Structures are given as structure tokens and as C-alpha cells.
Amino acid sequence: MTDAWNMTQDLIALRHALHRQPEISGAEADTARLIADRLRATAPDDLITGLGGHGVAAVYDSGTPGPSVLFRAELDALPISETSGVVHASERPGMAHLCGHDGHMAILMGLAGTRPKCGRMMLLFQPAEETGTGARAVLADPAFAPLRPDYAFALHNMPGMALGSVAVAPGPASCASVGWRLTIAGREAHAAFPETGLSPAPFLARLTDHLATLPKGAEGAMATLCHLNMGAATFGIAPGQAVAHVTLRAISDSGLTALERALRDWVAAQSEGLRIDITRHDHFNATLNDVDAVAHTTAARAALGLAEGDFTFPMRPSEDFGAFSAYAKCALFFLGAGEAQPALHDPAYDFPDALIAPGVALFRTILARVTA
Numbered sequence: 001m002t003d004a005w006n007m008t009q010d011l012i013a014l015r016h017a018l019h020r021q022p023e024i025s026g027a028e029a030d031t032a033r034l035i036a037d038r039l040r041a042t043a044p045d046d047l048i049t050g051l052g053g054h055g056v057a058a059v060y061d062s063g064t065p066g067p068s069v070l071f072r073a074e075l076d077a078l079p080i081s082e083t084s085g086v087v088h089a090s091e092r093p094g095m096a097h098l099c100g101h102d103g104h105m106a107i108l109m110g111l112a113g114t115r116p117k118c119g120r121m122m123l124l125f126q127p128a129e130e131t132g133t134g135a136r137a138v139l140a141d142p143a144f145a146p147l148r149p150d151y152a153f154a155l156h157n158m159p160g161m162a163l164g165s166v167a168v169a170p171g172p173a174s175c176a177s178v179g180w181r182l183t184i185a186g187r188e189a190h191a192a193f194p195e196t197g198l199s200p201a202p203f204l205a206r207l208t209d210h211l212a213t214l215p216k217g218a219e220g221a222m223a224t225l226c227h228l229n230m231g232a233a234t235f236g237i238a239p240g241q242a243v244a245h246v247t248l249r250a251i252s253d254s255g256l257t258a259l260e261r262a263l264r265d266w267v268a269a270q271s272e273g274l275r276i277d278i279t280r281h282d283h284f285n286a287t288l289n290d291v292d293a294v295a296h297t298t299a300a301r302a303a304l305g306l307a308e309g310d311f312t313f314p315m316r317p318s319e320d321f322g323a324f325s326a327y328a329k330c331a332l333f334f335l336g337a338g339e340a341q342p343a344l345h346d347p348a349y350d351f352p353d354a355l356i357a358p359g360v361a362l363f364r365t366i367l368a369r370v371t372a
């Protein structure tokens with residue numbers, strides 16, 4: 001057995017251990033401890049814990065000047081019950097690694113202990129990706145300031161794309177998005193005299209129609225009505241209160257800002273006496289891939305003989321890695337998880353172990369190129 005084979009088996013075992021004990025966004029204490037213990041054993045030059053919550057970063061310095069290169073994985077799982085039936089299935093009810101962050105962590109751990117030829121390598125295990133808050137919290141943490149990288153790379157496994165194929169492109173890689181909670185207040189009335197009250201229903205009907213007129217594609221802006229709750233569950237009261245959740249999405253941060261401004265104006269013009277408060281939640285920046293960082297990734301893919309993945313950029317869902325775009329030359333790329341693989345966040349999803357070895361090889365080759 002080769003060392004590489006042994007290392008991969010060890011990383012697969014690590015992934016299964018992480019998969020059995022998932023923790024949701026912001027509550028990744030056990031996962032962070034396990035990761036920090038493993039990293040400590042590889043004698044990093046610096047090990048920082050508690051970054052932006054439960055984030056962990058390990059620094060491996062060459063001791064000679066050169067670029068500083070960050071690789072990032074995510075610590076969090078999802079509040080969904082797993083149905084995969086695999087032997088290493090979640091042992092924590094109502095939580096599971098259904099986005100493959102367990103696999104991303106195992107891949108990153110495959111680089112632990114590596115020192116580049118020049119500059120330094122940082123492995124960042126960031127918290128709370130799924131809620132869009134983790135990357136920004138890490139960047140805002142004063143302990144991260146001395147670690148600001150020149151380059152930042154992340155991969156996400158991608159069901160529907162051929163197993164082990166790689167997709168990367170310069171420009172927008174994942175969409176910007178934000179959740180709006182609209183709290184709507186009118187006035188209740190007897191159901192026999194609805195005209196004497198002020199019901200949110202006509203506004204909500206207009207809102208639903210209006211949102212449906214926005215294009216359903218990553219090429220423009222889009223909005224999805226995710227939740228609606230109006231009035232009490234009776235037959236005698238015409239409603240006076242409602243809450244609506246709408247997710248807004250655009251391919252760029254400026255596009256999202258424009259969409260929000262336009263929708264705010266529309267809401268104000270359509271309120272007709274209702275009091276409508278809007279609060280913002282789960283805001284994700286768009287990820288903008290840098291030309292140089294993408295060129296290194298493409299060259300690494302070619303050098304390893306991995307196929308080019310069939311993927312339309314940008315990815316419609318958001319990735320909070322986008323927050324790094326403003327601080328470093330970024331590349332977020334996608335690693336095919338197989339055409340038959342259940343979708344991300346599907347209760348039956350499980351990260352393919354076959355991606356661990358190519359994932360480690362890609363990051364290693366990228367590091368060697370950037371620090372050549």
C-alpha cells in the first residue's frame with residue numbers, strides 16, 4: 001500500500017467521523033475541536049481557533065517571502081434528517097451533512113502539514129456557511145487581520161456533474177442573495193364586514209404576481225416567495241396581519257442592490273395604508289472569480305488529467321465564499337459529484353469518498369503553481 005493510499009483511507013475515515021456527528025451553523029463546537037486537534041498534530045506555525053465563531057485556521061509558513069494562499073472548507077451541516085441509510089449516517093437527530101462540507105473538510109485536511117516553496121499556506125475551516133454569516137464573521141474577526149491572503153480557493157462538490165470533473169470560469173461564480181421578511185400590519189374586521197378592516201390579502205396577491213414577473217434565471221434578478229402566513233386560522237375574522245419571506249437573487253452585488261431598491265419602491269407604492277416593515281436576513285455576497293486564480297485552477301485540472309465539468313456559470317445558489325472576493329484573488333470551483341448523485345440538501349445526499357483524492361491533488365497542484 002502506498003502512502004497516498006493510506007492518507008486517502010485516513011481522510012475517508014475522518015469524513016465518516018465528521019458525517020456521524022454533524023452540527024448546524026453557529027454550533028460547530030465539537031467539529032471545530034476535532035479539526036483543531038488534527039491540525040495541531042501537524043505542527044502548524046500558527047493555529048487560531050474561535051475565528052468568527054467556531055472557525056479554525058492553520059498557517060504553514062515557508063519562511064521565505066511569497067504569496068499567501070488560503071484554502072477554505074466549511075464546518076456546518078444542515079437541520080434536515082438524513083435518509084441515505086449509509087453506515088456512517090448522522091447519529092444526531094434532525095441534523096446531517098447534506099451539502100458535503102464533511103468531504104470538503106477531509107480534502108482540506110489532506111493538505112495539513114504542507115509547507116509551500118515560498119510564502120505561506122493557510123487552511124481555513126469556517127463556520128456558518130449555510131446561513132451566509134460565517135465567511136463575513138471570519139473576515140471581520142481582528143484575529144484574522146494578520147492572515148489576510150493574496151489568493152483564496154474553495155471547491156464545492158456538484159451533483160449532476162460527471163464524477164471528478166472540474167468546472168471553473170472567471171467572473172461570477174455564485175449569485176448574491178438576501179432574505180426579506182415583510183411584516184405587514186393592517187386591521188382585523190368581522191368576516192361579515194371585511195370592507196371595514198384593512199386586510200393584507202390584496203397586497204400579497206399583487207406581490208405574488210409581481211415577483212412572478214421577474215426572470216427565473218441567473219442571467220438577471222429573481223425572487224422566490226418562500227413563506228406566507230396571514231391572519232388567524234378561523235372563519236370569523238377578516239385578517240389584519242401577515243408575514244412573508246421572499247428571497248432575492250442576482251448575479252452581482254450591485255444587481256442585488258438594484259433589485260432591493262426597486263422592490264422597496266414597489267412595496268411603498270403598493271402598501272395602500274398597510275404598515276410594512278422589511279428586515280434583511282441571510283445575506284450572501286456574489287462570488288467573483290479572479291482571472292489569475294482561475295488560470296491556476298484550470299492548469300491544475302489539466303495537469304491532473306481531470307475532465308472539464310459541464311456547468312453553467314454562475315451557480316444560482318449562493319456561497320458565502322463570495323465575501324472573500326473583495327479581499328483576495330479568488331477561485332470557487334466545482335468538483336463533479338456524479339450525474340446520479342442526489343442534489344445538495346437532499347435528505348438522501350452523501351458526499352462521494354471518491355472525490356477526496358482528486359480534491360487534495362487539485363489544491364496541492366494549485367498551491368505548487370501559485371508559490372512556484
Ligand SMILES: [Zn+2]
Nearest residue numbers: 099130344345
Ligand atoms: Zn449547502
Ligand SMILES: [Zn+2]
Nearest residue numbers: 099100101156
Ligand atoms: Zn455547501
